[in-house]
Amino acid sequence: MSDLRELYQEVVIDHGRRPRNFRALTPVTHQAEGFNPLCGDRLTLYLNVVDGVIRDAGFQGSGCAISTASASLMTEHLKGKTPAEAEAVFRQFHSLMTGDGAAGEDKLGKLTVLSGVKEFPTRVKCATLAWHTLQAALHRETQPVSTE
Amino acid sequence: MRADFPALQQNVHGRPLVYLDNAATTQKPRSVIEALVHYYERDNSNVHRGVHALSERATAAYESARERVRAFLNAAQREEIVFTRGTTESINLVAQSFLRPRLTPGDEILITGMEHHSNIVPWQLLCEQTGAVLKVVPITDDGELVYAEFERLLNRRTRLLGVVQVSNALGTVNPVARMIKAAHAQDVPVLVDGAQAVAHLPVDVRALDADFYAFSSHKIFGPTGLGVLYAKRRLLEDMPPYQGGGDMILTVSFERSTWNALPYKFEAGTPHIAGAVGLGAALDYLESVGLPGIAAHEHALLDYATDAVRTVKGLRLIGTANEKAGILSFVMDGVHPHDIGTIVDAEGVAIRTGHHCAMPVMERFGVPATARASFALYNTRADVDALVHALHRVNQLFAN
Numbered sequence: 237m238s239d240l241r242e243l244y245q246e247v248v249i250d251h252g253r254r255p256r257n258f259r260a261l262t263p264v265t266h267q268a269e270g271f272n273p274l275c276g277d278r279l280t281l282y283l284n285v286v287d288g289v290i291r292d293a294g295f296q297g298s299g300c301a302i303s304t305a306s307a308s309l310m311t312e313h314l315k316g317k318t319p320a321e322a323e324a325v326f327r328q329f330h331s332l333m334t335g336d337g338a339a340g341e342d343k344l345g346k347l348t349v350l351s352g353v354k355e356f357p358t359r360v361k362c363a364t365l366a367w368h369t370l371q372a373a374l375h376r377e378t379q380p381v382s383t384e
Numbered sequence: 385m386r387a388d389f390p391a392l393q394q395n396v397h398g399r400p401l402v403y404l405d406n407a408a409t410t411q412k413p414r415s416v417i418e419a420l421v422h423y424y425e426r427d428n429s430n431v432h433r434g435v436h437a438l439s440e441r442a443t444a445a446y447e448s449a450r451e452r453v454r455a456f457l458n459a460a461q462r463e464e465i466v467f468t469r470g471t472t473e474s475i476n477l478v479a480q481s482f483l484r485p486r487l488t489p490g491d492e493i494l495i496t497g498m499e500h501h502s503n504i505v506p507w508q509l510l511c512e513q514t515g516a517v518l519k520v521v522p523i524t525d526d527g528e529l530v531y532a533e534f535e536r537l538l539n540r541r542t543r544l545l546g547v548v549q550v551s552n553a554l555g556t557v558n559p560v561a562r563m564i565k566a567a568h569a570q571d572v573p574v575l576v577d578g579a580q581a582v583a584h585l586p587v588d589v590r591a592l593d594a595d596f597y598a599f600s601s602h603k604i605f606g607p608t609g610l611g612v613l614y615a616k617r618r619l620l621e622d623m624p625p626y627q628g629g630g631d632m633i634l635t636v637s638f639e640r641s642t643w644n645a646l647p648y649k650f651e652a653g654t655p656h657i658a659g660a661v662g663l664g665a666a667l668d669y670l671e672s673v674g675l676p677g678i679a680a681h682e683h684a685l686l687d688y689a690t691d692a693v694r695t696v697k698g699l700r701l702i703g704t705a706n707e708k709a710g711i712l713s714f715v716m717d718g719v720h721p722h723d724i725g726t727i728v729d730a731e732g733v734a735i736r737t738g739h740h741c742a743m744p745v746m747e748r749f750g751v752p753a754t755a756r757a758s759f760a761l762y763n764t765r766a767d768v769d770a771l772v773h774a775l776h777r778v779n780q781l782f783a784n
C-alpha cells in the first residue's frame with residue numbers, strides 16, 4: 237500500500253476531485269482535444285497565448301484522478317510560461333514519469349507530486365494525456381498566435 | 385478445481401491472485417496447456433496436405449476438435465463448424481460473405497444497444513459499402529432490451545438480426561430464443577454473439593434455431609487466436625469464400641478457381657491447429673465439470689456478490705437485469721474506474737476497468753467507464769470477499 241500512497245498523494249486526490257482551471261477560455265488562442273481510447277479519458281485544453289506568453293490555461297473533460305490532477309496541475313504550472321518553456325517542462329515531466337530522470341527536475345515544482353506514477357506503468361498514459369494535448373494545442377493553433 | 389489452473393496459483397503484489405477478469409479472458413486449465421505442449425512436442429505438422437504420419441496426426445487432432453465443437457453446440461454436422469481467429473472474425477465473415485451480396489440501399493440491419501464493438505462495427509462498414517442502414521434496439525435503465533421496440537424495429541426491410549446472448553458490459557442475458565423465433569417469423573436470419581455465453585450456460589444451436597453463432601476459444605478456457613463460427617449448412621453453401629488462399633480451393637488455374645468443400649471453403653491458409661486442439665481440451669474440461677453446475681455456481685456467486693458490494697459506500701451497479709450472467713459492472717461516487725482498478729490490483733484483485741469495447745453502453749448509462757468483475761467456474765465467495773475488502777480500501781484512500 238505504500239506505493240499506492242505514493243501514487244495517490246493528498247495533493248493528487250485533491251486536484252483530482254477539485255480540479256483547478258476546469259473551464260473553457262474566452263478568448264482562446266490554442267485549443268486541442270486529448271483522448272485516450274484505451275480507457276475513454278478525454279479532455280479539451282484551452283490556452284490563451286499573448287505576446288508569446290501563456291496568460292491563461294483551462295481544461296474540461298472526464299478522466300481518472302491521475303489524468304485530472306495532472307491536467308489541473310499542468311494548467312496551474314503553465315501560466316506565465318512561454319511555449320518553449322512549457323515544452324521544456326514537458327520533457328522533464330516525461331522523464332519523471334518514465335523514471336529515467338535524465339532531463340532533470342528543476343523546472344517541475346509542484347508537479348513532482350505525480351512522481352509515484354512511475355511505479356505504475358499502466359498509468360503513465362493517464363498522467364501524460366494533458367501534456368500530449370498541450371503539444372497538440374501549441375502546434376495546431378485555432379487562431380494565429382502573435383509570436384511563437 | 386482451482387488447483388487445475390496453474391495461473392491462479394500465484395501471488396500478485398505480494399497477495400494471492402484473485403482473478404475476476406474472466407469476461408476479458410479466462411485462465412487455462414492444465415489439461416489445455418498440456419494438450420498444446422503435446423501437440424507441439426509430438427504431432428506438429430500441417431493439416432490436410434501431407435501423407436506422412438505427423439500430418440495425419442495433426443489433421444486427425446484438428447478435425448476431432450471440430451467434432452468436439454459440433455457436439456458442444458449440438459450442431460447437426462461438422463461441416464457447419466468453421467474455425468476463425470475469434471468472435472470478431474466470425475462476425476466479419478458473416479457480414480462480408482453472407483450479408484453483403486444480399487443488401488441493397490435502404491435495407492436494414494438490426495442490432496441491440498448492448499452489443500460489443502465487434503457486433504457493431506462490421507455492420508457499420510457493411511452499411512457504408514452498400515447503403516444499408518443500422519437500426520438499434522434501445523435498452524432500459526436496468527440494462528434489458530426494450531422488447532416492444534425490438535418487435536417494432538423488426539420489419540420487412542430487416543435483412544439480419546445481430547444480438548449478443550450475454551452482454552459483456554452489463555451481464556444481461558438476452559431472450560435470444562424468443563428473438564430468433566420472432567425474426568424467423570419474418571424470414572430474418574439471426575447471428576448470435578455467444579462470446580460471453582458459452583463458458584457460462586449450456587448452448588444448443590439447434591434448439592435455439594440460430595442461423596449463425598459465434599464465440600472465441602480464449603473466453604472458454606482455450607487458447608487465444610481461435611474462434612468458431614457455427615452456421616447452418618444451407619447458408620454456408622450459398623456463401624462465397626471470405627478469404628482466398630491455400631486450403632480453401634479445390635482447383636486453381638489462372639482463369640478460374642473452384643472452392644473446396646465445407647467448411648474448408650472458409651478456412652484459407654494454415655489454421656491455428658494447436659489452438660483448435662487446445663479448444664477441444666478446454667471443452668473436454670468444461671464437460672467434465674458440467675455446464676449446468678457451472679451456471680448454478682456462478683449464479684449463486686453473482687447473487688452473493690450483488691449483495692456484498694452493496695456494503696461499499698457510493699457504489700452503483702450498472703446492469704441490473706432480471707436475467708444476468710456472472711458480470712458485475714459498477715461505478716463509485718467520486719472515484720474513477722481506473723483508480724478503482726489500480727487500487728484493487730494492489731490488493732491482488734484483477735478486474736477490468738474502461739468501456740469494455742461497448743462505448744454506446746457507457747453513453748446510454750451516462751458514465752465514461754465502469755469497473756467490472758466477471759466470474760468463472762473457479763471463482764469463490766472468498767474471491768468476492770477480497771474484492772469487497774479492496775473496494776473498501778478504495779474509499780479509505782479517497783476519503784478526505
